[in-house]
Amino acid sequence: MFRLKKILGMILGILLIFSMYSCGHSKSVETEDDERDLIVVGFSQPGAESSWRVALTDSVMESFTEERGYKLIYKDGKSKQDNQIRDIRTFIQQGVDYIILSPIVETGWDTVLAEAKAANIPVIICDRNVVVENESLYTAFVGSDFKSEGDTAISELKKILESEGKDSENINIVHIQGTLGSSAQLGRTTALERALEKNDNWNIVYQDCGEFTKAKGREIMTQALAEVGADNIDVIYCENDEEAYGAIAAMNEAGVTYGNDTGIKVVSFDAMNTALVLCMDGQISVEVECNPLQGPYLYKLVQLLEEGDTVPKLTYVKEQHFTKDNLTARFIENRKF
Numbered sequence: 001m002f003r004l005k006k007i008l009g010m011i012l013g014i015l016l017i018f019s020m021y022s023c024g025h026s027k028s029v030e031t032e033d034d035e036r037d038l039i040v041v042g043f044s045q046p047g048a049e050s051s052w053r054v055a056l057t058d059s060v061m062e063s064f065t066e067e068r069g070y071k072l073i074y075k076d077g078k079s080k081q082d083n084q085i086r087d088i089r090t091f092i093q094q095g096v097d098y099i100i101l102s103p104i105v106e107t108g109w110d111t112v113l114a115e116a117k118a119a120n121i122p123v124i125i126c127d128r129n130v131v132v133e134n135e136s137l138y139t140a141f142v143g144s145d146f147k148s149e150g151d152t153a154i155s156e157l158k159k160i161l162e163s164e165g166k167d168s169e170n171i172n173i174v175h176i177q178g179t180l181g182s183s184a185q186l187g188r189t190t191a192l193e194r195a196l197e198k199n200d201n202w203n204i205v206y207q208d209c210g211e212f213t214k215a216k217g218r219e220i221m222t223q224a225l226a227e228v229g230a231d232n233i234d235v236i237y238c239e240n241d242e243e244a245y246g247a248i249a250a251m252n253e254a255g256v257t258y259g260n261d262t263g264i265k266v267v268s269f270d271a272m273n274t275a276l277v278l279c280m281d282g283q284i285s286v287e288v289e290c291n292p293l294q295g296p297y298l299y300k301l302v303q304l305l306e307e308g309d310t311v312p313k314l315t316y317v318k319e320q321h322f323t324k325d326n327l328t329a330r331f332i333e334n335r336k337f
């Protein structure tokens with residue numbers, strides 16, 4: 001009897017050591033109802049300032065599902081870089097397998113990315129990019145080419161102004177910027193600044209930061225109308241759709257004519273469905289898409305890394321642009337965002 005107890009004790013001991021060994025050597029977690037190892041991905045978003053960002057979150061969540069063998073941990077940085085840095089540190093402590101970071105601004109990430117690298121956790125930057133001293137601090141970037149988006153917006157605006165015979169007239173622009181220091185703001189603003197250098201007749205008559213929100217866009221446009229006057233405004237260059245919705249609300253409130261042939265031209269980025277309806281209607285003159293469906297791109301990269309393959313350092317997502325001439329109700333209905 002004593003011998004049997006001793007043997008059972010030894011078997012239990014071996015099983016315990018074995019289970020402790022496997023816990024210590026695998027970063028993956030198991031759920032209660034599923035014994036498979038799941039690959040854990042920590043996803044840090046800067047906030048939920050726009051419907052575009054909600055579409056990005058949905059796309060990432062739909063891509064990294066338990067059915068596909070993933071556990072996604074989502075963190076909202078509530079529009080503060082410090083929160084995002086804290087969230088990444090939490091992911092490191094949790095021992096996640098991958099980190100996806102959509103950075104609120106480009107700079108200030110070196111230290112925390114070095115910590116992730118020291119912990120051997122690959123970091124994929126998505127949507128906006130980072131500027132770091134050593135690019136080996138992250139594995140890959142997937143997102144938008146914001147400067148190219150801005151260039152597209154400018155060239156479409158120029159075409160419209162030319163078609164209305166306004167190419168040599170003074171063009172007064174209200175510029176509503178996105179979150180300062182974000183790649184989306186920097187790229188889209190750079191494109192406008194270059195256009196101003198090339199076109200002596202283009203002037204910025206009012207500029208402020210709208211933080212990519214409708215509330216701020218509305219506030220800024222109300223102020224611009226009060227200070228500059230609707231008659232002295234030809235174009236509103238909004239750095240995303242939320243700001244454009246806000247600017248339009250302010251113009252509606254003030255009874256200002258915008259869009260189509262005679263009104264103030266609204267230029268915007270994202271091309272969310274609501275904005276495309278306004279564009280098809282002629283209320284927004286130019287819409288440049290910022291593609292939030294980045295989940296499938298990220299999923300593909302992680303799959304490649306799981307298989308031990310090398311991945312491209314930089315991937316730009318596919319994006320289109322729109323005016324009322326290339327939009328139909330059917331096209332808009334069939335879009336996912």
Ligand code: AHR
Pocket residue numbers: 049050051052053127128184212239240241242269270290
């Ligand atoms: O980084 C992408 C930008 O951020 C989108 O244009 C905007 O809507 C979002 O908040």
